[in-house]
Amino acid sequence: MNSKNFILFSDCIPVKGANRSVICDLQNNKYHFIPNGLYEILETYNGKTIQFIKKEFNNSYDEIIDEYFEFLYSHNLIFYDANPDLFPKISLDWNSPSLITNMIIDYDAIEHDFENIIKQLEILKCSCIQVRFFSKINLHRITEMVELLNELKSRIISIDFIIPYSESIGNEELEILIKKNPRIHSVIVFNAPYDKSYNAIWEKMGYLMFVKRNILDEKHCGIINEEYFYSNIKLFSESHHHNTCLNRKISIDKKGNIKNCPSMPQSFGNINDITLVEALNLTDFKKYWNITKDQIEVCKDCEFRYICTDCRAYLENPDNQNSKPLKCGYDPYTNQWEEWSTNSLKEKAISYYEMEDVF
Numbered sequence: 558m559n560s561k562n563f564i565l566f567s568d569c570i571p572v573k574g575a576n577r578s579v580i581c582d583l584q585n586n587k588y589h590f591i592p593n594g595l596y597e598i599l600e601t602y603n604g605k606t607i608q609f610i611k612k613e614f615n616n617s618y619d620e621i622i623d624e625y626f627e628f629l630y631s632h633n634l635i636f637y638d639a640n641p642d643l644f645p646k647i648s649l650d651w652n653s654p655s656l657i658t659n660m661i662i663d664y665d666a667i668e669h670d671f672e673n674i675i676k677q678l679e680i681l682k683c684s685c686i687q688v689r690f691f692s693k694i695n696l697h698r699i700t701e702m703v704e705l706l707n708e709l710k711s712r713i714i715s716i717d718f719i720i721p722y723s724e725s726i727g728n729e730e731l732e733i734l735i736k737k738n739p740r741i742h743s744v745i746v747f748n749a750p751y752d753k754s755y756n757a758i759w760e761k762m763g764y765l766m767f768v769k770r771n772i773l774d775e776k777h778c779g780i781i782n783e784e785y786f787y788s789n790i791k792l793f794s795e796s797h798h799h800n801t802c803l804n805r806k807i808s809i810d811k812k813g814n815i816k817n818c819p820s821m822p823q824s825f826g827n828i829n830d831i832t833l834v835e836a837l838n839l840t841d842f843k844k845y846w847n848i849t850k851d852q853i854e855v856c857k858d859c860e861f862r863y864i865c866t867d868c869r870a871y872l873e874n875p876d877n878q879n880s881k882p883l884k885c886g887y888d889p890y891t892n893q894w895e896e897w898s899t900n901s902l903k904e905k906a907i908s909y910y911e912m913e914d915v916f
């Protein structure tokens with residue numbers, strides 16, 4: 558292979574962190590750790606021969622370079638071709654025809670007019686919603702919602718439900734509901750007596766998950782961990798230009814207030830008084846949309862910054878809009894994950910958000 562030109566697959570993109578790098582495989586939703594030395598080689602020499610690279614390093618690192626390229630080839634991250642110019646880099650432009658791409662609706666004691674909200678979402682061309690119930694519901698409640706989407710021939714193609722555990726809603730009924738309704742992307746049942754995931758059963762269809770964790774209100778949102786990383790072109794390209802949680806998001810909190818997300822303090826009016834379009838057009842509604850991870854302290858040095866979601870509602874330093882998400886326990890300078898909620902450096906922020914009893 559020494560005399561052939563190596564080429565990174567265009568959907569395998571290296572991202573450099575403070576201490577190590579990753580190659581994001583956007584086709585296969587995977588990422589691979591690599592040393593920063595290899596990142597520099599990939600950035601500088603993509604399209605060159607291995608022979609050429611070895612010579613550039615005065616043949617002092619031949620063995621290491623061979624190891625690097627064996628790794629890249631065996632993980633399907635590179636291929637060899639004599640005409641590298643035929644393989645341009647993938648575009649990381651991002652756009653969407655939707656004024657709003659995703660919505661969160663919270664329900665507790667107060668009812669919101671779901672049909673009216675869905676009709677308003679059509680105007681905004683929104684296609685993904687998450688509905689979170691903090692009080693007990695019966696199965697009929699969510700069945701009705703999905704049937705309404707069908708009746709209205711809604712453009713919503715993905716609906717996630719987060720519901721509290723109830724003995725009256727068994728996993729079998731939920732399985733049937735999910736299998737019958739391809740719009741249901743997930744049902745997460747919290748405060749359950751056990752942790753169990755059923756996603757393997759239906760493969761690419763919606764998934765069902767029972768979790769012991771209790772979710773009492775919106776303060777439970779915003780946790781960052783590796784399980785929530787998505788290495789795909791949509792998130793990767795959007796994260797270069799926009800915020801990975803709040804861009805084109807609109808929400809209705811449990812009291813009916815229209816917000817960027819239910820955890821944000823600022824309300825743009827109540828859904829009973831103004832429309833979603835009116836709220837969207839108010840000054841400040843879009844103020845978080847373009848805060849990228851490259852602008853956020855610590856995250857800007859993190860190798861996961863383009864595959865990680867963000868949280869602007871709970872910050873390590875609540876006075877600094879560009880502060881790292883409070884609920885991330887990762888340190889890109891040591892590559893260690895730690896439990897964020899017991900980190901003494903975060904005590905002040907946890908107290909500011911009155912979260913002492915949340916976890």
Ligand code: SF4
Nearest residue numbers: 778779802818868869
């Ligand atoms: S900004 Fe934070 S709290 Fe709000 S929806 Fe996103 S992750 Fe959740």
Ligand code: SF4
Nearest residue numbers: 856859862865885887
């Ligand atoms: S440091 Fe930032 S980019 Fe890295 S995992 Fe945490 S929140 Fe995500």
